[in-house]
Amino acid sequence: MQQKIIHIDADCFYAAVEMREQPQLRGRPMAVGGSSERRGVLTTCNYEARRFGLRSAMSSAQALKLCPQLLILPIRMPLYKEVSAQMRNIFADYTDLIEPLSLDEAYLDVSQSPAQGGSATNIAKEIRKRVERNCGITVSAGVAPNKFLAKVASDWNKPNGLTVIAPEQVEDFVRQLDVDKIHGVGKVTSQKLHKLGIYNCEQLRQVGKLQLSKHFGSFGQRLFELAHGRDDRKVINQRKRKSLSVERTFDQDICDRQMCLTKIPELMQELAKRLQHIDKQKIKNAFVKVKFNDFNSTTLELAGTTAKSEDYKKLLQQALLRSERPVRLLGLGVRFKDESQQQLRLFD
Ligand code: TTP
Ligand code: MG
Numbered sequence: 001m002q003q004k005i006i007h008i009d010a011d012c013f014y015a016a017v018e019m020r021e022q023p024q025l026r027g028r029p030m031a032v033g034g035s036s037e038r039r040g041v042l043t044t045c046n047y048e049a050r051r052f053g054l055r056s057a058m059s060s061a062q063a064l065k066l067c068p069q070l071l072i073l074p075i076r077m078p079l080y081k082e083v084s085a086q087m088r089n090i091f092a093d094y095t096d097l098i099e100p101l102s103l104d105e106a107y108l109d110v111s112q113s114p115a116q117g118g119s120a121t122n123i124a125k126e127i128r129k130r131v132e133r134n135c136g137i138t139v140s141a142g143v144a145p146n147k148f149l150a151k152v153a154s155d156w157n158k159p160n161g162l163t164v165i166a167p168e169q170v171e172d173f174v175r176q177l178d179v180d181k182i183h184g185v186g187k188v189t190s191q192k193l194h195k196l197g198i199y200n201c202e203q204l205r206q207v208g209k210l211q212l213s214k215h216f217g218s219f220g221q222r223l224f225e226l227a228h229g230r231d232d233r234k235v236i237n238q239r240k241r242k243s244l245s246v247e248r249t250f251d252q253d254i255c256d257r258q259m260c261l262t263k264i265p266e267l268m269q270e271l272a273k274r275l276q277h278i279d280k281q282k283i284k285n286a287f288v289k290v291k292f293n294d295f296n297s298t299t300l301e302l303a304g305t306t307a308k309s310e311d312y313k314k315l316l317q318q319a320l321l322r323s324e325r326p327v328r329l330l331g332l333g334v335r336f337k338d339e340s341q342q343q344l345r346l347f348d
Contacts, residue, residue, distance in 0.1 A: 245333025
């Protein structure tokens, strides 16, 4: 059966999260990394900085030489992990088949997804919109019949781009594709290919499987397949979704406990929307999550409920007693019954 794969990759991820936190950084070259005094390197930089030739893994000292006005911010992993989890939460609304490659990158197999009338392109559009609205960063997406092409596609119109390679476009797309765009073709292979006069996939095809194997071993065979746009790797299944939650990170941390409680109705509304297609019988319990401004978080659960407003109020009141610190994030969610366990019980 025809696969529909979406590959998502956030744009200058760590830098984008920092720009979201401090909007005054937008429009000027900035990076995230270690300081030049300590022989640090850039983890990434925004697109303004890339115009100066700056790249991930470049030493901070070298970067400052190329771009003296560069601002280098320290790395804040907990923050990036939080945004990554929020992104995955959005992906999980469309499919259980999600394969994360890193914090900011994932493959989604939406072949069976009923969302958007089954249109992978419209699912990708909706995901891009929702990530931008909820996480304050942009992601680029590629839609294609397999993993290889979806990844090439997400990179095609970066930043903030969407590229779709429909099955009938694969042939034309792949013929003109630069061999350097193939994942796994690094500097060495690329130079070797260029020496053989091979720059694009059309030329790669003409060389033939046998010659390619001779020069590149088993990778040569793979190159031949990819040059035809063929890739049968599956998206490696993530565990089945065990919970669904909505959460809000506040622009300003909230000190007032009463004020936190007033946030419940709007979160409830969002939760209800997300739960509309889900059988309420599957819900096992309700939980709240509170993250304090020191990034410590706590969750509190209530079993045997269908997630009512009063339940969340009670849970939240209790959870808020666990720290005196201002509140950074609030979440409401439900956990689902384990269906495999239910199945087993039937046979007991
Ligand atoms: P990438 O997706 O490779 O890069 P990016 O998101 O910063 O930029 P692009 O728009 O080109 O996708 O990596 C994701 C994050 O991983 C990146 O923001 C920082 C981190 N990272 C490192 O820490 N070291 C590295 O060498 C690279 C490449 C990334
Ligand atoms: Mg990225």
